[in-house]
Amino acid sequence: xxxxxxxxxxxxxxxxxxxxxxxxxxxxxxxxxxxxxxxxxxxxxxxxxxxxxxxxxxxxxxxxxxxxxxxxxxxxxxxxxxxxxxxxxxxxxxxxxxxxxxxxxxxxxxxxxxxxxxxxxxxxxxxxxxxxxxxxxxxxxxxxxxxxxxxxxxxxxxxxxxxxxxxxxxxxxxxxxxxxxxxxxxx
Numbered sequence: 001x002x003x004x005x006x007x008x009x010x011x012x013x014x015x016x017x018x019x020x021x022x023x024x025x026x027x028x029x030x031x032x033x034x035x036x037x038x039x040x041x042x043x044x045x046x047x048x049x050x051x052x053x054x055x056x057x058x059x060x061x062x063x064x065x066x067x068x069x070x071x072x073x074x075x076x077x078x079x080x081x082x083x084x085x086x087x088x089x090x091x092x093x094x095x096x097x098x099x100x101x102x103x104x105x106x107x108x109x110x111x112x113x114x115x116x117x118x119x120x121x122x123x124x125x126x127x128x129x130x131x132x133x134x135x136x137x138x139x140x141x142x143x144x145x146x147x148x149x150x151x152x153x154x155x156x157x158x159x160x161x162x163x164x165x166x167x168x169x170x171x172x173x174x175x176x177x178x179x180x181x182x183x184x185x186x187x
Contacts, residue, residue, distance in 0.1 A: 057091065057122055057123055057124050058123075058124075058125070058148055059120070059121065059122055059148070059149050059150070059151060059152050060120075060121040060122075060123065060128055060146050060147065060148050060149065061118065061119070061120055061121070061146070061147050061149055061152075062118070062119045062120075062121055062128075062131065062144065062145070062146045062147075063116065063117065063118050063119075063144065063145050064082075064116075064117055064119075064135055064141050064143065064144035064145075065104070065108070065114035065115065065116055065117075065141070065142050065143040065144070066078060066114060066115040066117070066140050066141055066142065067109075067111055067114060067115075067140050067142055068101060068111055068112070068113040068114055068115065070115065070140050072098070072115065074140070075098065075115045075117060076098070078117075078138070078140060078141070079096055079098070079117055079119065082119065082131060082134065082135070083096065083119070085127075085130065085131055085134055086119075086121060086123050086127050086128075086131055089123070089124070089126060089127035089130055089131075090123065090124055090126075090127055091121055091122060091123020091124060091127040091128075092121075092122050092123065093119055093120065093121055093122075093123075094120050094122060094152065095118075095119075095120040095152070096117065096118065096119050096120070097117070097118040097156065097157055097159070097160055098115070098116075098117055099115075099116035099117065099118065099159050099160065100115070100116065101113050101114065101115055101116075102114065102116050108142045108143055109142045111142055114142055114143070116159075118157055118159070120152045120153075121146075122152070128146055131146075132144065132146060
């Protein structure tokens with residue numbers, strides 16, 4: 001539990017204020033409530049970092065699945081619409097990938113297949129929230145997921161890499177079947 005102290009400058013304004021806070025903490029600790037006092041700025045909100053010290057915007061990966069009965073051209077238009085939404089809210093979409101129509105593990109909104117699209121985002125959290133809200137309201141989007149990542153991948157994603165580039169699976173050996181069953185019967 002966090003209790004915000006009254007608005008104050010960088011240091012406590014008076015000894016009286018310091019004593020009040022210590023008494024407040026003492027009674028809350030005795031009552032079994034774990035609290036700590038956090039300073040707030042004169043506006044009444046916790047202090048924030050100056051703009052010069054802020055880091056760049058976080059990176060996100062967004063995957064959405066569109067219904068199977070829409071065309072790939074409509075999926076491209078939806079992707080452009082979502083990219084424009086992100087850029088209008090102060091972010092950018094450096095990369096998008098269309099993964100094609102793939103089967104779903106289970107039925108979602110009466111669909112067995114869907115168009116999969118990956119969007120890499122370099123955007124503020126408010127922009128991502130608005131993107132997710134628009135995806136939730138869009139009738140052709142059946143699922144979406146946004147994940148925050150430390151850095152965006154260079155080149156194609158794992159889903160777009162060819163199987164030949166992933167290496168061979170090697171000799172897997174005997175997998176059973178009739179010969180194995182025959183051995184069990186003879187023993």
